[in-house]
Amino acid sequence: MKPEPRSLPRSSLAGRSILIIDDSEAVRTAFEVLLSLHGAQVVSAASPAAGLAALARDSVDLVIQDMNFRREATSGTEGVALFHDIRASYPQLPIILLTAWTHLETAVELVRAGAADYVAKPWDDARLLTSVRNLLDLRSARAEAEELRGGRRAKRAALATRFDLRGIVYESEAMHILVAMATQVAHADVPVLITGPNGAGKEVLADIVQVNSARADRPYFKVNLGALPNELIEAELFGTEAGAFTGARARAGRFEAADGGTLFLDELGTLAGSGQAKLLRVLQTGEFERLGSNVTRRARVRVIAATNTDLRQGIRAGTFREDLFYRLNVIELEVPPLAERREDILPLARHFLEDGFKLSAAAAEALARYPWPGNVRELQNTIRRACLLSAERTIEAAALNLPVSAAATSAQPELDRVTVEQALERARGVIAHAARDLGLSRQALYRRMQKLGLKSDAPRPPSGA
Numbered sequence: 001m002k003p004e005p006r007s008l009p010r011s012s013l014a015g016r017s018i019l020i021i022d023d024s025e026a027v028r029t030a031f032e033v034l035l036s037l038h039g040a041q042v043v044s045a046a047s048p049a050a051g052l053a054a055l056a057r058d059s060v061d062l063v064i065q066d067m068n069f070r071r072e073a074t075s076g077t078e079g080v081a082l083f084h085d086i087r088a089s090y091p092q093l094p095i096i097l098l099t100a101w102t103h104l105e106t107a108v109e110l111v112r113a114g115a116a117d118y119v120a121k122p123w124d125d126a127r128l129l130t131s132v133r134n135l136l137d138l139r140s141a142r143a144e145a146e147e148l149r150g151g152r153r154a155k156r157a158a159l160a161t162r163f164d165l166r167g168i169v170y171e172s173e174a175m176h177i178l179v180a181m182a183t184q185v186a187h188a189d190v191p192v193l194i195t196g197p198n199g200a201g202k203e204v205l206a207d208i209v210q211v212n213s214a215r216a217d218r219p220y221f222k223v224n225l226g227a228l229p230n231e232l233i234e235a236e237l238f239g240t241e242a243g244a245f246t247g248a249r250a251r252a253g254r255f256e257a258a259d260g261g262t263l264f265l266d267e268l269g270t271l272a273g274s275g276q277a278k279l280l281r282v283l284q285t286g287e288f289e290r291l292g293s294n295v296t297r298r299a300r301v302r303v304i305a306a307t308n309t310d311l312r313q314g315i316r317a318g319t320f321r322e323d324l325f326y327r328l329n330v331i332e333l334e335v336p337p338l339a340e341r342r343e344d345i346l347p348l349a350r351h352f353l354e355d356g357f358k359l360s361a362a363a364a365e366a367l368a369r370y371p372w373p374g375n376v377r378e379l380q381n382t383i384r385r386a387c388l389l390s391a392e393r394t395i396e397a398a399a400l401n402l403p404v405s406a407a408a409t410s411a412q413p414e415l416d417r418v419t420v421e422q423a424l425e426r427a428r429g430v431i432a433h434a435a436r437d438l439g440l441s442r443q444a445l446y447r448r449m450q451k452l453g454l455k456s457d458a459p460r461p462p463s464g465a
């Protein structure tokens, strides 16, 4: 055994229970000394049967197991059987395989089958401790995440029983807060401004506000201010008197039609000066005139406005009225881009899949990594197209047809904590798996985890990258 570097903190092993299954007393003793020195509680078993009995009896956080249990055995088949027995009953338990360097292939195969890691005999203490720590940290992180997710699910379920959430799909805390806010402000009869990039879900949020308001059963109209030329927008909003312009008929505008109800004004940032002035007036006084008429009419309409442009910037540039802005943004709901709430990607993707379709692991990985500049709408289109074009019921990564360069370039700098944790989770803590998924070497992933504080500042595993 090499002396252990002093820089290793002891915390992550403290109080954790580790089971050693090895027929050699010398090996068991060596592990007992090393691991208990770092605060772990070590349980030893000399045979597979004794190991399984210990697992049934004690609560164990991690297993280190040998591959051969008789002096004359070298095939490793006993170890393979033991591994599968443990996996069958404890699917989440991290298992480190101790293997002769001549049998690395079997170990690697088992790692593929879900073993957490392997260590070649004679082992290097620092390397082994690094692996143990990583796996224990990951186990705690996963347990915490699971608890958190359970808590969030409960909160979401509670929200969904009290309000109509219009089938909105999300997993992230950011969206939960936003949706909860939308339901809260719904019954306050004030304007709401919804901001966020294209396709992020602004309209879905507007629908949630409307359907949970006291005006839910009253008229609800949507006007896309960006889709019409300016003259027509005013006619659309406020109506026209016959002859107001060539060919104009007498016609009520949306404010009249929505009286007592709600108007969703999409792409507010494109509204020109005179339209802005009229909108401000109707918001302040409820009054307006049809184009070409001097009869003042009144309507009591709740306005929900949406924009993907920065209105504050418009105010500074003199293109958007500050007084109108403050009228409308009594309540501002800011929808974050999908890239800032990556937890939502896969739940949304699965939601958009046609019945009977599913995603391959690699496809899920590619979706989770892609930057989604077009947000939820782009994701929706991608999934729909893949379902349409895929000959198979399992959508493969290639069928998604994601721009390769964007995905690839974003992968490196965007290996944030969530991405790494998710990859580790999908790989059930199998470092080699997660590394392959992320397109990294095992060493590179260890380094990444270290940077993200997913483990101690332990030395890197030897060899390779």
Ligand SMILES: Nc1ncnc2c1ncn2[C@@H]1O[C@H](COP(=O)(O)OP(=O)(O)OP(=O)(O)O)[C@@H](O)[C@H]1O
Binding pocket: 167, 168, 169, 170, 196, 197, 198, 199, 200, 201, 202, 203, 204, 205, 266, 308, 348, 376, 377, 380
């Ligand atoms: N959280 C979500 N759950 C389910 N579907 C969603 C969600 N967010 C967005 N969508 C769907 O994605 C598409 C785009 O959403 P939406 O139209 O609300 O975006 P937007 O922000 O208004 O976009 P734009 O700025 O382009 O108008 C819609 O089909 C919508 O139903």
Ligand SMILES: [Mg+2]
Binding pocket: 199, 202, 203, 266, 306
């Ligand atoms: Mg929209």
